[in-house]
Amino acid sequence: MQVFKFGGSSVGTPERIQEIASWFPDAVGKQQCGGVVFSAFQGVTDQLISMAERAGAGDDSYTTDLGSMEGRHIDAIRKMLPSSQQSQAIAGVKFLLNDLEDILQGVYLVKELTPRSMDFITSFGEQLSNYIIHLVFRHHGIDCDYLDARTVIVTDDQFGNAEVDMDATLQNIRNHYKNRDNRLQVITGFIAATETGVTTTLGRGGSDYTASIFAAALEAEELQIWTDVDGVLTSDPRVVKEAFTMDVLSYEEAMELSHFGAKVIHPPTIEPAMSREIPIRIKNTMNPSFPGTVIGKMESKQEHIIKGISSIDNVALIRVQGSGLVGMAGVAQRIFGALAAGRINIILITQASSEHSVCLAVMPKDAAKAKKLLEKELRHELSIRKVADIIVEKDLSIIAVVGENMRNTPGIAGKIFQALGRSRINISAIAQGSSELNISAVIQQRDKAKALRVIHDAFFYGPRKTANIYVFGAGLIGGQLLNDIRDKQDWFLTSRHLDLRVNGIMNSKKLLLDEDGIELGGWEKKLASTRKQADPGALLEFVKKNQSPNTIIVDATADEAIVEWYDAFLKQGVAVVTPNKKANTNDWEQYRRLSDLARDNDTQFLYETNVGAGLPFVEAVKQRVASGDEIHRIEGVFSGTLSYLFNKFDGSKPFSELVRVARENGYTEPDPRDDLNGMDAARKLLILARTQGKALSLDDIEVENLVPEELRGDMDPDTFLEKLKVYDEAFEQRLDQAKKEGKLLRYLAILDDGTPRVRLEAVDSGHPVSGLEGSENMLNITTDAYSETPLVIKGPGAGPVVTANGVLNDILKTIK
Numbered sequence: 001m002q003v004f005k006f007g008g009s010s011v012g013t014p015e016r017i018q019e020i021a022s023w024f025p026d027a028v029g030k031q032q033c034g035g036v037v038f039s040a041f042q043g044v045t046d047q048l049i050s051m052a053e054r055a056g057a058g059d060d061s062y063t064t065d066l067g068s069m070e071g072r073h074i075d076a077i078r079k080m081l082p083s084s085q086q087s088q089a090i091a092g093v094k095f096l097l098n099d100l101e102d103i104l105q106g107v108y109l110v111k112e113l114t115p116r117s118m119d120f121i122t123s124f125g126e127q128l129s130n131y132i133i134h135l136v137f138r139h140h141g142i143d144c145d146y147l148d149a150r151t152v153i154v155t156d157d158q159f160g161n162a163e164v165d166m167d168a169t170l171q172n173i174r175n176h177y178k179n180r181d182n183r184l185q186v187i188t189g190f191i192a193a194t195e196t197g198v199t200t201t202l203g204r205g206g207s208d209y210t211a212s213i214f215a216a217a218l219e220a221e222e223l224q225i226w227t228d229v230d231g232v233l234t235s236d237p238r239v240v241k242e243a244f245t246m247d248v249l250s251y252e253e254a255m256e257l258s259h260f261g262a263k264v265i266h267p268p269t270i271e272p273a274m275s276r277e278i279p280i281r282i283k284n285t286m287n288p289s290f291p292g293t294v295i296g297k298m299e300s301k302q303e304h305i306i307k308g309i310s311s312i313d314n315v316a317l318i319r320v321q322g323s324g325l326v327g328m329a330g331v332a333q334r335i336f337g338a339l340a341a342g343r344i345n346i347i348l349i350t351q352a353s354s355e356h357s358v359c360l361a362v363m364p365k366d367a368a369k370a371k372k373l374l375e376k377e378l379r380h381e382l383s384i385r386k387v388a389d390i391i392v393e394k395d396l397s398i399i400a401v402v403g404e405n406m407r408n409t410p411g412i413a414g415k416i417f418q419a420l421g422r423s424r425i426n427i428s429a430i431a432q433g434s435s436e437l438n439i440s441a442v443i444q445q446r447d448k449a450k451a452l453r454v455i456h457d458a459f460f461y462g463p464r465k466t467a468n469i470y471v472f473g474a475g476l477i478g479g480q481l482l483n484d485i486r487d488k489q490d491w492f493l494t495s496r497h498l499d500l501r502v503n504g505i506m507n508s509k510k511l512l513l514d515e516d517g518i519e520l521g522g523w524e525k526k527l528a529s530t531r532k533q534a535d536p537g538a539l540l541e542f543v544k545k546n547q548s549p550n551t552i553i554v555d556a557t558a559d560e561a562i563v564e565w566y567d568a569f570l571k572q573g574v575a576v577v578t579p580n581k582k583a584n585t586n587d588w589e590q591y592r593r594l595s596d597l598a599r600d601n602d603t604q605f606l607y608e609t610n611v612g613a614g615l616p617f618v619e620a621v622k623q624r625v626a627s628g629d630e631i632h633r634i635e636g637v638f639s640g641t642l643s644y645l646f647n648k649f650d651g652s653k654p655f656s657e658l659v660r661v662a663r664e665n666g667y668t669e670p671d672p673r674d675d676l677n678g679m680d681a682a683r684k685l686l687i688l689a690r691t692q693g694k695a696l697s698l699d700d701i702e703v704e705n706l707v708p709e710e711l712r713g714d715m716d717p718d719t720f721l722e723k724l725k726v727y728d729e730a731f732e733q734r735l736d737q738a739k740k741e742g743k744l745l746r747y748l749a750i751l752d753d754g755t756p757r758v759r760l761e762a763v764d765s766g767h768p769v770s771g772l773e774g775s776e777n778m779l780n781i782t783t784d785a786y787s788e789t790p791l792v793i794k795g796p797g798a799g800p801v802v803t804a805n806g807v808l809n810d811i812l813k814t815i816k
């Protein structure tokens with residue numbers, strides 16, 4: 001035997017009711033269904049309450065609603081029943097509505113609405129819906145009776161929230177079924193009656209309660225609660241997109257999750273079914289074939305250690321602290337006694353074992369009253385400062401992580417707090433019952449969404465991780481990076497269990513954002529057509545709102561202005577990955593601060609592509625430093641552009657022509673003069689020196705500038721390339737001179753005991769850099785360990801493909 005219950009959302013429209021009637025027999029299957037409980041049509045109970053209140057206030061506008069209510073129910077009959085059955089059904093509805101009209105008029109005349117009349121008035125919602133639905137079921141060939149639950153459920157006269165006389169009720173229900181050969185009953189939810197027949201209602205979740213009572217009376221094998229979600233989800237799907245339905249939950253888990261906001265069941269209402277160990281299945285009326293969630297007695301260890309992460313918004317924390325609490329028996333009793341006397345509901349309690357403070361979470365509406373009550377109760381302790389001020393903190397949320405399997409499983413709390421800590425979420429209070437079923441943390445309300453996501457990610461993704469990437473600068477490097485991610489997304493997902501998502505792209509004009517990840521096919525068009533203007537502040541706010549565990553910003557611009565935002569992102573725990581050398585070549589303090597900020601906020605600031613593009617030059621220096629291997633000399637070619645120019649410059653093509661090709665190949669800086677003037681190479685040398693721990697600045701580096709003096713002023717790159725032609729001869733003379741000496745021209749960077757320097761040198765054909773080709777870079781490090789032969793790294797040192805690959809490598813290094 002089964003019992004079903006459908007809530008108001010399931011019977012919101014005639015179409016939905018007809019759908020239920022059409023698949024109901026299949027849903028019952030081979031088993032028997034003894035009772036199906038329906039709530040009032042969606043919105044009807046609220047409308048009845050409003051009508052009652054207006055009538056009680058002497059406002060006759062309730063009559064208009066009465067008319068519309070009649071219209072809605074008659075309309076439903078017309079839509080669902082054939083004409084031959086309509087007049088009888090309409091007569092039944094009118095009969096009920098006449099009674100409703102009478103009672104409302106009575107309330108209107110005496111201008112007094114008692115709880116008793118309110119219960120009577122609200123009972124019409126379920127009477128009307130169930131009366132109509134039982135006719136619809138019959139029309140669909142389902143053999144059933146209409147059962148007004150007031151004839152079997154007996155309560156006391158606490159109107160609005162009446163207490164059920166369970167023994168009498170269960171007996172009445174069993175007798176009722178005995179006389180009807182267990183035929184299916186369509187039962188009014190929510191309503192009941194006193195012993196003397198006065199209508200009462202069962203309070204919040206009343207229809208669930210009705211169904212649970214019937215399930216208990218009939219010793220049902222299953223109670224099915226049909227609603228508008230697929231079951232109990234692991235978290236709120238509006239906040240955590242990846243939330244999914246749990247197959248099974250224990251009664252305790254379901255109650256904990258419901259208490260903390262997963263409003264699938266109202267705990268007291270499931271007690272009759274729970275105490276008889278009747279499984280409760282939550283199902284979706286809109287998705288009837290989905291198996292839903294079964295809530296029942298937990299038999300064995302389950303697949304998931306935690307079952308859900310829920311939250312309560314908008315709580316206030318009251319902190320009572322002071323030496324007066326230490327070792328004083330009875331203080332807790334006074335605190336809770338005072339609040340209980342004021343009928344204040346306490347949601348969470350924590351006390352440090354030092355007994356120096358007690359924290360209580362209450363609803364904000366109760367906070368001021370609670371504070372006053374405590375001040376009154378503890379006035380003596382407050383006056384002699386044995387209790388410091390009673391502090392109220394508002395705008396907080398409680399996050400609750402629930403799961404029976406947490407019991408005796410070490411490391412769960414650690415995982416929760418690590419996830420919160422990494423995302424820079426401050427915890428104001430923590431509570432865990434000794435049952436270890438629920439770990440709760442009080443946090444700022446603004447951090448709630450982030451907290452739910454990071455905890456969900458930590459527990460439910462198993463080996464799969466998600467990275468949320470935001471790219472500033474969609475030029476050569478940024479563009480290549482976006483294309484690479486687009487092309488490798490599937491590979492990362494299937495082979496590396498890594499979901500690489502790009503959630504934001506900003507160039508100098510536009511900003512494209514998508515919290516679910518931008519579909520990267522055609523990202524250029526999407527960026528061009530978005531209406532959002534470029535705005536790093538808006539991007540930061542978006543990141544804050546949607547932050548997930550692995551959030552990374554990539555600065556692929558050459559702009560100082562973007563560098564100014566790094567601090568703010570790092571402080572949010574967001575990793576910064578950049579090929580842009582500007583941040584690391586401003587003052588030493590800024591360089592240190594960025595690394596410190598990354599460390600303090602448990603995130604990373606990575607800039608491998610600042611030197612040698614995708615080659616691991618920075619990493620090599622970091623490794624020497626980390627292993628205590630003293631570096632004596634760094635020498636190499638660090639400019640891909642200058643390497644290319646002097647590797648190719650043999651007199652067969654003019655120098656200016658080679659610069660143009662280097663630019664076309666994507667080796668140069670946005671302005672090629674930043675390469676030719678030696679500053680790009682100087683920046684790179686400085687970055688390696690700083691990585692080594694040397695507090696140098698750009699001014700400390702001797703730089704040979706190859707840009708003719710007349711071309712150093714304001715001018716765009718194309719004009720520069722045109723004007724450079726005039727100087728081709730001068731460059732050729734320098735080449736001829738080197739050739740005459742049997743030497744090669746190479747633009748070297750050197751860091752040793754002398755002045756750090758970058759300059760064009762004529763080197764012997766045996767010099768390590770003499771064999772470089774194309775845009776190749778080379779790093780030679782002489783250290784204690786590498787003293788006889790230096791450590792050498794060589795390879796392509798510029799260009800979009802290798803650089804974007806280096807950026808992607810840095811992104812991957814940040815993923816936790």
Ligand SMILES: NC(=O)C1=CN([C@@H]2O[C@H](COP(=O)(O)OP(=O)(O)OC[C@H]3O[C@@H](n4cnc5c(N)ncnc54)[C@H](O)[C@@H]3O)[C@@H](O)[C@H]2O)C=CC1
Pocket residue numbers: 472473474475476477478506507508509534556557558559561562579580581609610613640666667668669670797798799800803
């Ligand atoms: N080209 C290469 O081989 C290498 C380049 N780099 C560095 O990578 C960075 C990018 O270089 P490229 O892609 O070659 O330059 P690019 O000029 O092709 O691209 C830069 C992009 O940044 C955008 N931009 C400028 N200011 C911006 C702002 N405030 N907000 C958002 N976007 C902005 C521009 O619109 C442009 O699309 C530079 O810092 C460069 O030094 C590093 C290693 C190698």
Ligand SMILES: N[C@@H](CC=O)C(=O)O
Pocket residue numbers: 609610611612613638639640641642667668669675680797798799
């Ligand atoms: N313009 C730079 C690009 C890499 O940093 C170079 O030529 O090396």
